[in-house]
Amino acid sequence: MPESRSVKFVLNLPCDLADEIEHFCETDPEFIERVLAYGLVRRAVFARLSRVNPLGWGCAPSFDSKLHSSIETS
Numbered sequence: 001m002p003e004s005r006s007v008k009f010v011l012n013l014p015c016d017l018a019d020e021i022e023h024f025c026e027t028d029p030e031f032i033e034r035v036l037a038y039g040l041v042r043r044a045v046f047a048r049l050s051r052v053n054p055l056g057w058g059c060a061p062s063f064d065s066k067l068h069s070s071i072e073t074s
Helices: 015-027 031-050 063-073
Strands: none
Touching: 015 031
């Protein structure tokens, strides 16, 4: 498993949504972590498949070039 660290941030949310999130954090402390991980993985997969880099971090690698090189070596 890769090394990890905590990050704290503040969000301004509608009161009813903030209350619901606080409830989940009390009853299931890992809830927000799982939701964020799911969302980030989904976004990364979509970006990879569509060759779009949503966060602006350099260039997204080309899926086709890796696919072609793995087919040629097989």
